[in-house]
């Protein structure tokens with residue numbers, strides 16, 4: 001497969017919302033970045049990245065002015081953005097929203113994006129107030145409480161109630177492939193509500209189930225289980241479809257996850 005394909009993870013029950021991810025196919029990058037690397041922050045050819053972004057925007061049906069990216073610092077920071085932020089992280093000389101790993105907006109037609117390769121894109125919709133959020137959840141942000149922070153800030157900013165939220169978890173490194181060392185396992189054990197369900201031992205090795213960790217945190221904020229859709233496929237198992245930092249030994253590209261409310 002070499003054609004540019006957009007995978008649609010939009011849930012049926014979320015009318016007007018969109019949650020889509022790109023794959024690694026359909027771009028012009030070569031070598032470890034082949035071929036649709038969308039991140040200028042990895043040592044890929046920058047002209048190739050710009051061409052890939054142009055193609056991805058066309059396939060998504062978006063102009064750069066309607067897209068906003070976060071800096072992604074592996075923390076728990078969340079920023080609320082509006083039309084004045086359009087193009088941040090995409091337009092030339094317009095850096096991404098600094099110091100945060102999640103963005104929220106209630107502006108119709110404005111789309112949020114994160115760049116991932118094993119970390120989980122997590123989209124959250126308020127189906128009543130029509131606010132939307134998108135987070136980049138790796139182990140650091142997750143253990144720092146990013147998933148719970150988003151729910152809290154949506155409640156404070158938009159008056160969102162847990163019963164009206166709908167969460168979709170996109171592709172990331174699965175519990176099948178995410179082996180972790182004793183240090184990280186210890187941190188996860190100390191910080192997660194129910195660590196035994198997120199840390200697994202197999203053949204003397206320890207694996208972290210990040211979606212389980214994210215879901216536990218969301219459940220702890222009062223979100224019903226029925227409102228959390230785990231659409232995660234493992235990036236390392238599916239390295240021919242997605243970029244996987246772990247499976248590639250660190251040198252690889254990033255794909256986009258994009259979420260927004262298209263409008264009434």
Ligand SMILES: [Zn+2]
Nearest residue numbers: 176177234237
């Ligand atoms: Zn896997």
